[in-house]
Amino acid sequence: MLSFTILAITFGVVFLAELPDKTALAGLMLGTRYKASYVFVGVAAAFLLHVALAIAAGSVLTLLPHRLLQAIVGVLFLAGAAMLLFKKDEEEDGVKAPADQSFWKVSGAGFMLILVAEFGDLTQIMTANLAARYDSPLSVGLGAVLALWAVAGLGILGGRTLMKYVPLRLITKVAAALMAALAGFSLFEAIAG
Secondary structure (H helix, E strand, C coil): CCCHHHHHHHHHHHHHHHCCCHHHHHHHHHHHHCCHHHHHHHHHHHHHHHHHHHHHHHHHHCCCCHHHHHHHHHHHHHHHHHHHHHCCCCCCCCCCCCCCCCHHHHHHHHHHHHHHHHCCCHHHHHHHHHHHHHCCHHHHHHHHHHHHHHHHHHHHHHHHHHHHHCCHHHHHHHHHHHHHHHHHHHHHHHHHC
């Protein structure tokens, strides 16, 4: 069953965590060189695959006893918050661009870039955690996919403008604070449980 509350929570957390990520910058770079719609199709397909894998992992976590699961989810959220706060800014290595502007070459380049860059990424781990926490795979999956697609769209079409008005450090701190709050809530449930 679809829960709009869980969908909104997932969207907010994943959106804020993905904004300062290197993949938004990669989408921006590809979007400035190639047809934006072609880039978006490839990037969107890769994010859909990553969310499906994360939901499957989160569903496996729900097999654990509730208190243990809440403790694990809380610790993972704390680790995610720490990763956001303490990670060094990463320079995007040169991405090999497709030789021509065909749909398959451009969308394929976007797909492969995101597939490789996002595997095991923080937002994929967060999505698995949220799926385990809320036991609502449809709501979490839809919220995560929409958030990732929104960030990709912003990165491809308007990343430069956004970064002029919203400092990357502020976005990172807000995402880390949200993750820390979710960690605290999960740990409280594990202890009080």
